[in-house]
Amino acid sequence: MINLKINGIDVSVDRGTTLLEAAQFLGLPISTLCHMEGLTPYGACRLCVVEVGDPPNSRLVTSCTYPAEEGLKVRTASARVLRARKMIVELLLASCPQSKTIQDIAAALNVRQQRFRQENEDCILCGRCVRMCAEQMVAGAIGFTGRGQDRSIGTPFDSNSEVCRLCGACMYVCPVCELRCTYNEPEKAICGGCANLAPPCVDKPQFDDMMCYMQPCVACEIKKD
């Protein structure tokens, strides 16, 4: 067992436990976005940062990837952590304001405005879909391409994938997808999470028979009306 202190509370956890798991065990709220149980920790969204060590030599680390260490001092809601988290949420809101998940996180952190130029992106590149596809569905149909601002998610060479089973799990796990897939015109209905797959709902001639894992799939709702 490993003993550490989180927000002043002593806690003992198994070796290999992450700080996020330890904090969740104590019931401490830490917002996460790219993290998902069942998928390997990725540390991309940086929302789950916590402060480790003693100031002034303390640093911020992502709790989802950081393994518990003997005697470590962790603070999950210090001023520095909150300042960072709020700024990250502001950045997220500026890019993907329509995501319900992000809106909820913003509300929980009391972030009520964002000060950047408003964008309307359909992907925050959290990589949930990529890991879902590779680790749980064992398909590996999608991955990252490009870097920096050109980074995106797609199939190899952006062509229709032969290994994709159109299972829709990628869309199911997407935190910004829900409201994005609200169109039923084929060219608009493409969700970034599975960018170059043929979305199942538009491939079918009859919308009544389609298979969609989105809950709720607004696209279908609209069509039905």
Add this chain to the structure above:
Amino acid sequence: MRKLQSLDDLIGFRERVSAEKDLKTETPTLVVSAGTCGQASGANDIMRIIKRHILKENLGDKIELRITGCHGFCQVEPFILVEPQLHLYPQLKMEDVPRVIEAVLGGYVEEDLIYTEPQVGTKFHSQSDIPFFKKQTRTILGSNQMLDPIRIFNYFERDGYAALEKVLSKADPEWIIEEIKSSGLRGRGGAGFPAGRKWELARASGDDHQPKFVVCNCDEGDPGAYMDRSLLEGNPHSILEGMIIAGIAIGAAHGIIYVRGEYPLAIKHTMIALRQARELGLLGDDILGTGNDFEIEIVRGAGAFVCGEETALIRSVEGFMGEPKQRPPYPIERGIDGFPTCINNVETLANIRIIINSGAAEYAKVGVPGNTGTKIFSLVGKIRDTGLVEVPLGMTIGEVVHDIGGGPPGKARIKAVQTGGPSGGCIPAEHFDLPVDFDSLREAGSIMGSGGMIVMDEDTCMVDVAKYFMGFLKDESCGKCFTCRKGTQRMHEILEDITEGRGTLDQLTLLEELAVVVRDTSMCGLGQSAANPVLSTLRYFRNEYERHIVDKRCDAFVCKDLVGPPCQAACPVGTEAWRYVAHIARGEYEDAYRVIREANPFPSVCARACDHTCEQRCRAGTSGGDPIAIRALKRFITDRIEPSVYIPVRHEWQEGEPPKVAVVGAGPAGLTTAHFLSLEGYRVTVFEAEPEPGGMLFCAIPEYRLPRDVIKKEIDSLLDDNITVVCNTSLGDDITVDGLFDDGFSAVLLALGAHKSRPLGLDNEDVPGVYPSIEFLKAFNLKSEQLAKGRVGVIGGGNSAIDAARTALRQRDVESVTILYRRTRAEMPAFEEEVEAAIEEGVTIETLVSPTEIKTTSGLFSHLGCVRNSLGEPDSSGRRRPVRIEGSEHVIELDTLIVAISEDSGVDSITPARSGGIEVTDWNTVKADARTLLTSRSGVFAAGDVVTGPNTIIDAIADGKKAAVMIDHFVRGEELVQPVKSLMPTVHLDPVEVDPEEAPDDRVETPRASIEWRKRNFAEVEVGLSMQEATREARRCLRCDLEFVERTAPDVRAAGGHAE
């Protein structure tokens, strides 16, 4: 080559190689630096010519040729270095090569071609005496010039693989680690982690059955940094030796050199070196029979900047997309394929053999405690000598920049140094005493990085620099972690807003907040340091950001959208120089006059005595050619067109009696204010202490530069019914500020000028024969008194010194005139053309000399005691400070001494006691708000030299214009500070079609009167241009305005080009 079987074989082999080498030390050797930099500059041609010449003349046994990697002095490539004398022949042309060979054979020095220090002109016969090399400690880089990287024998001649030999004979890995630890070597890749500690961890990591890796990180992606490339190119065996030792120390059998694909020469040389080492048995299984296995392979990177980061590098080696992984686990525990991996920078590995060979204790003597050894920097940017420099850690930035780099290449002052590549920070010139080591740089908000040093001068905009680097990082961020990807994009977006004039102060706050969060929360080193360019420029250059945001100005003339046409932006009164030049090109001289006069009420005066910053910024000049002779063109117009052509727009005062405004001082500032207030309907009374209006125009500027009738005519054209000039009335004696308010003046402007020369602070300064320059000039200009006699000395280097010298030269009883200046001519603040004209007329300029004592003979000035100076460290103004040379005291015989070091305001007359409530500064100027010109007393404004100290005419006019606006706002009870106006052109003028064949590219010479004639009289020296000359010159204009006017007002263009 026979494979070496044992350690003894290796020792024997080296002995044989060294013995052979000793036989041929006598032969002169031509060394050509042919690294990537050398080849790009033409070293291949030089080599070809040398080879052909040797073959043709059959010199094979008389001369040797060695082709090496980069020596570091990239500025002078391609060059030939002659051993053993170390003559350096820089920037050689192909046709000069035979002359060099002749000189080498003849045993003499070709003086025409040998290295000559730019600007100074000193010739250096030995490479080691050249300032660029003199202060360096070239333990690593120095061997590049001694060996051909593709010949392993060369490496053996220079103690090659001696360290490996020592390590193998000890057969104790712990000893190696101890040596490296006690040497204090820190990783040269940027973070500065102790190399010995890393090896110790790597040795302890993993179990015995696991393979381990040693990786040499040569993924050098920083713009402007190429020291790793030069090492791998110039001395690949030293890196291999370092890696083999590292492998033995940590128990690794696999080595990987990760090198960018963009370094083909480095890859080629490394591959050759690997083959040679394998053939000799220095790589492979069971090295020299000692039981150590080590093999090295090369992995080529595809050029992603982030792959320099160790976890991303590992992913890339593994064959995945190069993106970092959250640490821990560290590569030392789990690296390539999950096995312990020790990643060292090229330069770190190059240091290993030095440490082993010389011993840790000896190595640690170089540098400072905690930061031992040397570091290679690539010194680039606005500096005279660019290249790679190797200095002991702890040397100050100032020494690197000024002593090794030779300071700025031109007149612009060095402002800052950017260290550590794109994610480093900027360190301002005030902090150039900072030692370059890992810890000091981090404290100062920058990083060592891999050692890039980009020097920036006044023409570099720090906001633009931050934007450039942020743009680079935004593109090179791998995009995995959100704060780095989006944070750099957003920072770039805000910086773009600021440089394009849309920025707000709120955005600046946001930028800073964001930068701190990006630094705190990013996954890898790239993101964590990505905020440095922003944070360090904000820390040291916040004023530049604020100037961009609040005033919408870029003082470095870089941010195009704020600057507009540079000539207009450079003019303090915003004259649309491009516009009148265009009118001249089209032959519309009256229109040209109107354009000039609209902005500037003193066009004829400025056509003669302006310091023409417009020409300094003219793009025809800054882009490598000669600037347009804008002032001469202005003179051409003002000589031809009567002031009456311009009819200003007048406004009558609408409600009730027009308010009265008092202006004290009838110089350019005061008269400008009076004129513009009069146009708004004010009644202005101008009080002047002297018998005539004109201020400094009359008192200080000599007639040969500015004829009296020109001033009079210009002033007369400004005076009208609203303006009353009261002469012979001085503030304090005849009028007071309180009195003016009592007399019903609504506002008072103090525009008294600067009329007192600052004394030298020596004894006897008041004896007859010693005069302050202003007194001397005034006595002559106003009363025609000729005070100068015999041999005249003038102390100072400003315009006032030159004016005094040239006036003295024209006086009756003067034999000779000498200007004594404490710095060199390059630092003289006077206008270049004035200095030239003075020299032409026979004024002697003695530089690097300061007065120490004024000696008298029977009460009259007779001798001046002087001391010689040398130039030391730069002061706050960026100019190098004069330092006295002890024992250089000497005495100069003189009859008259004119002191022209600087001027004070005539502030005596407005001391708070007399006028009530107007604060003055310690420099005897009136304290006035820079934005509003308001003094500490409400209703009292101040403008011109009385605020700034001695300054140019055009600045005084600009102040006067501003004062008029401020006084108008004040009287009307409006907010003083108004939103800034854009500098963008609003008028489109069709350019004149010029046949490119006939288009002139050289600047018209300003005609001057002949020297012999002008020397003895006060007639004007400069003569106007002819119509032909003016048209030709005006047609040279690049018309920078067109770029902006088409963008801002397409409808104006459609309307046929005339907006008015």
